[in-house]
Amino acid sequence: MIVIIIVITIFGMIFSALVGYYVCQLRKAAVKARLQNRSFRDSIEGGQSDDFESRLFDLSTIISATQKFSSENKIGQGGFGHVYKGELPDGKEIAVKRLSQGSGQGLEEFKNEVVLIAKLQHRNLVSLLGCCIQEEERMLVYEYLPNRSLxxxxxxxxxxxxxxxxxxxxxxxxxxxxxxxxxxxxxxxxxxxxxxxxxxxxxxxxxxxxxxxxxxxxxxxxxxxxxxxxxxxxxxxxxxxxxxxxxxxxxxxxxxxxxxxxxxxxxxxxxxxxxxxxxxxxxxxxxxxxxxxxxxxxxxxxxxxxxxxxxxxxxxxxxxxxxxxxxxxxxxxxxxxxxxxxxxxxxxxxxxxxxxxxxxxxxxxxxxxxxxxxxxxxxxxxxxxxx
Structure with missing residues (x-):
């Protein structure tokens, strides 16, 4: 009986340590993402990204537009995260690409897409309306295309x-x-x-x-x-x-x-x-x-x-x-x-x-x-x- 108690105690300690480590890593990742997002936002507001600050969406606006990222509004997903359909207060429909924290798309790829596509205007290129870089969230906001992908x-x-x-x-x-x-x-x-x-x-x-x-x-x-x-x-x-x-x-x-x-x-x-x-x-x-x-x-x-x-x-x-x-x-x-x-x-x-x-x-x-x-x-x- 004593052996069983010892074994259970040891396993419990190991499990608690693993959970604690996992939570700690998540917190570190969240802090890192917030710092990176703040740095990126500062660079945008500092005029280093062609006055893109006018295209920065507030997180609360995106949450409201997608009905809190409801499953009914999810229209796609990939290794990067999920894509949601949304509607802005003025009735304009949008597609929100929400990058998951575990996404391999890092800050550089995100910045690349934000800065690059904002400079491109052609009828056969999708229009990027803006982005959201608030707290640890990174989201891209596109025009909504009803027929989705080819x-x-x-x-x-x-x-x-x-x-x-x-x-x-x-x-x-x-x-x-x-x-x-x-x-x-x-x-x-x-x-x-x-x-x-x-x-x-x-x-x-x-x-x-x-x-x-x-x-x-x-x-x-x-x-x-x-x-x-x-x-x-x-x-x-x-x-x-x-x-x-x-x-x-x-x-x-x-x-x-x-x-x-x-x-x-x-x-x-x-x-x-x-x-x-x-x-x-x-x-x-x-x-x-x-x-x-x-x-x-x-x-x-x-x-x-x-x-x-x-x-x-x-x-x-x-x-x-x-x-x-x-x-x-x-x-x-x-x-x-x-x-x-x-x-x-x-x-x-x-x-x-x-x-x-x-x-x-x-x-x-x-x-x-x-x-x-x-x-x-x-x-x-x-x-x-x-x-």
């Missing part, structure tokens, strides 16, 4: 039926124009680094808007590429040179756009694609179909209205040009818009793409939130015969 349509067996071929093409061209603005037309040259279906939001007219600039990078006027030791992004969308060596440029975004373009056309995911006859991913399958002159078969079977086969083939051809293995072979986004918008545009024959097989062996950040993950599979770039 992946909710193209990968959903019911909703994808609502997307006609024309709508899909309009979405592709809209995304391309947004990237042209980022790469060439804005005052800053921006590399997004995490272009994917879930980061494309759709307004009530189904017009696309590029979102989530947490890991975007600004390039100098003469700068063409950069290298990083911290590879961040999403499996299936990263270019070979970025995933393997950390080199990124506008051509890295072009590769991601090419993957996204093929996904919109086919209604299939590049990462997770499966076929009974081979182990290729969507890129590899598309290349195989192209070489066998069966590219037209890639079109999503849920697209029921009539459409032009030459238009489809042109889109697939442009998509393959974007995912070519060598960055220098890929077109610029302005060239992509020209090819897609002009019937008589001359389009080159694509060379072999990168990452035809879905097997990776690299430590990367699998999301823009900074949550490091890895996989033990091998990287394979399969060489298939050219057309």
């Amino acid at each position: 992946d909710n349509f193209i990968f959903d067996q019911t909703k994808k039926k609502l997307l006609s071929w024309k709508q899909r093409l309009d979405i592709i061209i809209g995304i391309a124009r947004g990237l042209v603005y980022l790469h060439e037309d804005s005052k800053l040259r921006i590399i997004h680094r995490d272009l994917k279906a879930s980061n494309i939001l759709l307004d009530n007219q189904m017009s696309p808007k590029i979102s989530d600039f947490g890991i975007a990078r600004i390039f100098g006027v003469e700068q063409t590429e950069e290298m990083t030791k911290r590879v961040m992004g999403t499996y299936g969308y990263m270019s070979p040179e970025y995933a393997m060596s950390g080199h990124f440029s506008v051509k890295s975004d072009v590769f991601s756009f090419g993957v996204l373009m093929l996904e919109i056309i086919s209604g299939k995911k590049n990462w997770g694609f499966n076929h009974p006859d081979h182990d290729l991913n969507l890129i590899g399958h598309t290349w195989k179909q192209w070489n066998e002159e069966k590219a037209f078969e890639l079109v999503d079977k849920e697209v029921v209205e009539a459409f032009s086969e030459p238009d489809v083939i042109k889109c697939i051809q442009v998509g393959l040009l974007c995912v070519q293995q060598r960055p220098e072979d890929r077109p610029t986004m302005s060239s992509v818009v020209f090819m897609l918008s002009n019937e008589n545009a001359m389009i080159a024959h694509p060379k072999e793409p990168g990452f035809c097989v879905e097997t990776f062996s690299i430590k990367i950040d699998s999301s823009p939130t900074g949550q490091t993950s890895s996989t033990s599979n091998q990287v394979t770039i399969t060489a298939l015969a050219g057309r």
Whole structure:
């Protein structure tokens, strides 16, 4: 009996110590977040962030707008935290991205998105209305887009039926124009680094808007590429040179756009694609179909209205040009818009793409939130015969 009491006492002490340590760490994290938020707020109010202070939301306003972050108002979630729909006192609808304290998105990524996207204005970029940095809270306030993200349509067996071929093409061209603005037309040259279906939001007219600039990078006027030791992004969308060596440029975004373009056309995911006859991913399958002159078969079977086969083939051809293995072979986004918008545009024959097989062996950040993950599979770039 005495032994049992001793054992229970020891376990109780250990449990209490662990709980105390956990609570202490939470308090330290909260204090650190408050200090960082205060420093960031001071820099904004000091005029170091282009007078962004006018876009600072009070915490009480956000709490009221989202009905205390009610579960009924939650419209999305990710490694960063949750997204809530809200309504301001004037009736304006908003989307609030509330970063969790355990989120890997640190202060730098938060500041990056706040300061960067506030300077960007384009019809195909999501509008950031402001942010809330009060106590330990970090929240981004965006315009509310009723149709949410593109992946909710193209990968959903019911909703994808609502997307006609024309709508899909309009979405592709809209995304391309947004990237042209980022790469060439804005005052800053921006590399997004995490272009994917879930980061494309759709307004009530189904017009696309590029979102989530947490890991975007600004390039100098003469700068063409950069290298990083911290590879961040999403499996299936990263270019070979970025995933393997950390080199990124506008051509890295072009590769991601090419993957996204093929996904919109086919209604299939590049990462997770499966076929009974081979182990290729969507890129590899598309290349195989192209070489066998069966590219037209890639079109999503849920697209029921009539459409032009030459238009489809042109889109697939442009998509393959974007995912070519060598960055220098890929077109610029302005060239992509020209090819897609002009019937008589001359389009080159694509060379072999990168990452035809879905097997990776690299430590990367699998999301823009900074949550490091890895996989033990091998990287394979399969060489298939050219057309």
